[in-house]
Amino acid sequence: MGCLPSVVIGAILLLMACAKCEVSSTDTRTSTSATLPKPDAEQKNILPDVLVSVAEYETAQATKRLPGSLASSVCYEDLGCFSRMGNFSDYLKLPITPEKMATEFHLFTEAHQTQPDFLDYGNPTSIKASKFRKGEPVIIVVHGFGDSANASWYTDFQIAVLGKYPLANFIAVDWAAGAAAPKYWTAAVNTQMAGAQIARLLSVLNNVTGTKMSDVHLIGFSLGAHVVGSTARKLTEFGLQRVGRITGLDPAGPLFRNFHPWCRLDVEDADFVQIIHSNAGTSLNGDMGIDMQLGHRDFYPNGGHAQPGCTSGLHSTFHNMVRNANNCNHNRAPAYVSEAILSSCPFTGYACDSYEKFISGECSDAKHVKMDIFTKDKTPIAQPIYFQTHADGSFCAHTFRLSVTISGKSSPRKGSLKLTLKPKASALKNATTSTITVLKQTNFKPGQTHQDVLISRAALPELEEITVEYERACLILCRDNTNLEVASIKIQELGSAITAECKNLRLANAVAVKVVSSNGQSSCGQLL
Structure with a gap:
C-alpha cells in the first residue's frame, strides 16, 4: 500500500479541528441529522483518527521505520506469545501489555441487568462467586474502536438477548484502554491481546463450570469483530475447540482489508459465522466496514454500504464529521440485529449476485433466509444476502x-x-x-x-x-x-x-x- 499524500493528511487534520466545533442547538437549517442515531460520547469523530492512523501505518510500512520496540515477539504466562512476524507481520508492531489493556468482563443475567459481576480469568474464585449459570449459553459481546462497555448499543443488545434467552450468561467485554482513540493502528494491533484475554476467560470457564465451546457465541462490532477472530485462534493454542457461533457486526475495514486471515475475522473461526455489513467500503469515502465476505452467511442490508436515514459519500462524510454523526451507517449493524432479536417482523434476506439485481426483482425467487443470529439453520450461503429496511423507527420492512x-x-x-x-x-x-x-x-x-x-x-x-x-x-x-x-x-x-x-x-x-x-x-x- 502506498502512503497518503501530505495534502490529504493536512486536510484530515483540518477536519479534525473543524469537527470539534459545536453546532448550535438553535440551528434551524434543514438537516438529515435528526434521523441519525446519536453517537455515544466515545464514538465521536473517529473517522479523522482512523485516516491519520492509517496514513502513519502506511508510512511505517513503506519506510520500514517502526515505532517502539523492535522485538519480534513477546510472551505472557497466561496468554501465550504474540508476534509481528510471519502470518502476523501485517500488524508491524506488538500489542500493549495485559496490564495496560486492563480488560474487564461484566457478567449480566436476566435477573441482574444493572449490577454486573466482574469476572477475572486470573482469579477463578470470581467466577465461582458470580451468578454465572452453569450449562447455559454464553454470549460474549465486544465493542470496537473508541468505545467502551458503557456504549448505549451494549445495553440495547443486553436487553434484547436476555429478553429472548433469559437463562443466558451475557458477558460484556470492556477493552476501552486497548481500543482508545486516536490511535487506530494501535487498537487494531491490540485486537489480538483482547482476543487472547477472552480466550483465557473461556478456558477458565471451561475448567470451573464445564462450559462447552459449542455453547459459546461471540459477537463483535467493528474492531470487536476482529477481536473475536483472534479469540478463535488463541482457543486452539490453549487446546480448546472453536466456538459454536460468531457474529460480526460490520467488521472494521481500515487496515484489515489487506491483512492475513490470521489477523482478522475469518469463516474458519467458528462452527457458524454470520456477518452483517452496514458500512462496507473504503475509509477514504467515510466507510468503516470491511467490503469482503467473511462468514458462512454475509448479510448486506440496503446493499451494505449506505443505510436509509444516514448520509453517505465524500461530501456527506465531511458534513458528518462536523456534526459528530459519522458512524450512523456503521452503527446500524448492531441496531438492526438488536431489533431483529425481539421483533415479530422478519428481516428476510435473499441470496443474489448483486444488490442491483436484488432491487430489480431478479433474485426474489432465490433462497431466502431470515437475519437471525441465533438461527438453528446453519446452511452456508455463498452469495451475498440482501434485504431492505426503513430509515427510522422500526427498521424491519x-x-x-x-x-x-x-x-x-x-x-x-x-x-x-x-x-x-x-x-x-x-x-x-x-x-x-x-x-x-x-x-x-x-x-x-x-x-x-x-x-x-x-x-x-x-x-x-x-x-x-x-x-x-x-x-x-x-x-x-x-x-x-x-x-x-x-x-x-x-x-x-x-x-x-x-x-x-x-x-x-x-x-x-x-x-x-x-x-x-x-x-x-x-x-x-x-x-x-
Whole structure:
C-alpha cells in the first residue's frame, strides 16, 4: 500500500479541528441529522483518527521505520506469545501489555441487568462467586474502536438477548484502554491481546463450570469483530475447540482489508459465522466496514454500504464529521440485529449476485433466509444476502415484488408507476399511508414483463388497499402517452405465498386503480 499524500493528511487534520466545533442547538437549517442515531460520547469523530492512523501505518510500512520496540515477539504466562512476524507481520508492531489493556468482563443475567459481576480469568474464585449459570449459553459481546462497555448499543443488545434467552450468561467485554482513540493502528494491533484475554476467560470457564465451546457465541462490532477472530485462534493454542457461533457486526475495514486471515475475522473461526455489513467500503469515502465476505452467511442490508436515514459519500462524510454523526451507517449493524432479536417482523434476506439485481426483482425467487443470529439453520450461503429496511423507527420492512406484464396490444410507452399503500388502522400502531414510485422512467414495450421490489411497514394482508397509477414521461409531445395497457400486474409478499394479481387493466395517466382490497385479495380495475 502506498502512503497518503501530505495534502490529504493536512486536510484530515483540518477536519479534525473543524469537527470539534459545536453546532448550535438553535440551528434551524434543514438537516438529515435528526434521523441519525446519536453517537455515544466515545464514538465521536473517529473517522479523522482512523485516516491519520492509517496514513502513519502506511508510512511505517513503506519506510520500514517502526515505532517502539523492535522485538519480534513477546510472551505472557497466561496468554501465550504474540508476534509481528510471519502470518502476523501485517500488524508491524506488538500489542500493549495485559496490564495496560486492563480488560474487564461484566457478567449480566436476566435477573441482574444493572449490577454486573466482574469476572477475572486470573482469579477463578470470581467466577465461582458470580451468578454465572452453569450449562447455559454464553454470549460474549465486544465493542470496537473508541468505545467502551458503557456504549448505549451494549445495553440495547443486553436487553434484547436476555429478553429472548433469559437463562443466558451475557458477558460484556470492556477493552476501552486497548481500543482508545486516536490511535487506530494501535487498537487494531491490540485486537489480538483482547482476543487472547477472552480466550483465557473461556478456558477458565471451561475448567470451573464445564462450559462447552459449542455453547459459546461471540459477537463483535467493528474492531470487536476482529477481536473475536483472534479469540478463535488463541482457543486452539490453549487446546480448546472453536466456538459454536460468531457474529460480526460490520467488521472494521481500515487496515484489515489487506491483512492475513490470521489477523482478522475469518469463516474458519467458528462452527457458524454470520456477518452483517452496514458500512462496507473504503475509509477514504467515510466507510468503516470491511467490503469482503467473511462468514458462512454475509448479510448486506440496503446493499451494505449506505443505510436509509444516514448520509453517505465524500461530501456527506465531511458534513458528518462536523456534526459528530459519522458512524450512523456503521452503527446500524448492531441496531438492526438488536431489533431483529425481539421483533415479530422478519428481516428476510435473499441470496443474489448483486444488490442491483436484488432491487430489480431478479433474485426474489432465490433462497431466502431470515437475519437471525441465533438461527438453528446453519446452511452456508455463498452469495451475498440482501434485504431492505426503513430509515427510522422500526427498521424491519415487509418486501413486495411487483411484476408488470405489458399487453401485446399496447403501444410502446415510457413512464413510471406510483403505488399507494394504505394499511388497516387495526393492523399497525400509528398507521400511515405511503406512496412509492417504482419502475422509474421505464420503457414499457408490448409483451415485456418488468419487475421491481418495494417495502412496506405492513404485511400484504394488513393493507386496506393498494392503488397503482401510471405516470407518463414526456416533455412536450405527450398526446399519445396517455395510458398503459397492462396484461397483468402482480404483487407478491416475498417469503410467503400471499399474492394479489389483476389482469387486463388500462392504467390511465394520473388515475389510480385499486389492485388490492381490504381483505388482502385482488380487487381489480376499480377506478377511484
